Amino acid sequence: MRFIHAADFHLGYQQYGSKDRFNDFSRAFLHVVEQAVDRQVDFVLLAGDLFEKRTVEPLAMRVAVDGLDALRGAGIPVVAIEGNHERPYYGDQYSWVDFLDGLGYFRLLTPRFEEGRAILEPHGDAGGAYVDLPSGVRIYGIKYYGAAIGRVVRLFAEALAEMDHGGVDFVILAVHAGLEGQMPRYSGTLALNDLAPLKEFVDYLAMGHIHKPYAVDGWIYNPGSPETCSMEEVAWPERGYYLVDARPGQEPTHRAELIVPPRRPFYSLPLEVDTLTRPEVLYAAVQELIRGRGDEVDPHSRPVVELVLKGVLSFNRADLDLDHVQDLLDKAWTPLIKPRVRNQTRPAEFEMVVEAKTGRRDLERAVLRELVGQDQRYRLAADAWTRVALEVKRLSLEGAAPEAVIDLLRQSQADLLPEEKEAG
Numbered sequence: 001m002r003f004i005h006a007a008d009f010h011l012g013y014q015q016y017g018s019k020d021r022f023n024d025f026s027r028a029f030l031h032v033v034e035q036a037v038d039r040q041v042d043f044v045l046l047a048g049d050l051f052e053k054r055t056v057e058p059l060a061m062r063v064a065v066d067g068l069d070a071l072r073g074a075g076i077p078v079v080a081i082e083g084n085h086e087r088p089y090y091g092d093q094y095s096w097v098d099f100l101d102g103l104g105y106f107r108l109l110t111p112r113f114e115e116g117r118a119i120l121e122p123h124g125d126a127g128g129a130y131v132d133l134p135s136g137v138r139i140y141g142i143k144y145y146g147a148a149i150g151r152v153v154r155l156f157a158e159a160l161a162e163m164d165h166g167g168v169d170f171v172i173l174a175v176h177a178g179l180e181g182q183m184p185r186y187s188g189t190l191a192l193n194d195l196a197p198l199k200e201f202v203d204y205l206a207m208g209h210i211h212k213p214y215a216v217d218g219w220i221y222n223p224g225s226p227e228t229c230s231m232e233e234v235a236w237p238e239r240g241y242y243l244v245d246a247r248p249g250q251e252p253t254h255r256a257e258l259i260v261p262p263r264r265p266f267y268s269l270p271l272e273v274d275t276l277t278r279p280e281v282l283y284a285a286v287q288e289l290i291r292g293r294g295d296e297v298d299p300h301s302r303p304v305v306e307l308v309l310k311g312v313l314s315f316n317r318a319d320l321d322l323d324h325v326q327d328l329l330d331k332a333w334t335p336l337i338k339p340r341v342r343n344q345t346r347p348a349e350f351e352m353v354v355e356a357k358t359g360r361r362d363l364e365r366a367v368l369r370e371l372v373g374q375d376q377r378y379r380l381a382a383d384a385w386t387r388v389a390l391e392v393k394r395l396s397l398e399g400a401a402p403e404a405v406i407d408l409l410r411q412s413q414a415d416l417l418p419e420e421k422e423a424g
């Protein structure tokens, strides 16, 4: 017995306002559908966030229905739970995933609660908490409950212990929730302790919600997002969907293989700038990064690219031509969207010890010297450049002609930066 467990397709997401990205998300879903049909799986389990938005756009619904139709045509049952992205505005309203359940495209599962107890009923006209498939598999589902999930799982476990699992060979529970410890700064998650009471009854815990993949203790599985929903995801291990072979009665009871579907390339290039003393050196380092990635243009899969500048910039930020950096990235790969350059550099520390009796003139000189010295290019001749700066100030206050100021700067540059005579 074989099934596919996938989650977080986010159909309809027009990332970066790009139609191509909308199509990428559609393609990821249709690819998994195709795999399900080709591999003749017994069923498909969708663990939430099939859609990006609670208000599903017609084109996104069209893609969902196309995929679900193909599964129906191949006789492959689909079981689903509702994620936070597709839940209706108010608790009990009808959502677009309820709509698909109503049309019989999949069976949407979640328990009902009555007088502080979870009610686990088989799926019928009014929904339900579980479904029994002919293959001897029982699937339970719990939709997204946000911060209440700990309490919901506790009530669910109590109700589960009362259930008769006679004739059931393999039990799956699908939950749309985070798991503690998998992502930093993530609230409303389940702890392993919350899940422990379920282990006695559940062979395979099918999670969705967190886009980062994980597998815990041979029974908790989270496939992650089949497409890339944000640049952050690029740094994570490969993610996709699980193809699971269940072998009830054997040890282990199942084997889950994480399969990575084809995906548009995303490049996030970090560049430490601390030792890059001049703009030209920084541009050369960008070129080096590009070459390291293989600067071949693939017209069929133009990447999404970002460059992140990190560290302390040792020259004036105003001298860094970010448009030029963008051009370098653009020329190398013709990215799908304009490459983004994120400047996360910190300015150099500025700290001065001033003696109380320092006069205004000395103070001014000291501040200028410190500022000049922060730029690697001027640091060696900081005293001389400080004199130039004070001279420019004097000329300006005296109302000297602009040409005189320019002459002074040109001459200083020639004297102090001989190797950069051409650049000025």
Ligand SMILES: [Mn+2]
Pocket: 048, 049, 083, 084, 085, 176, 208, 209, 210
């Ligand atoms: Mn989610």
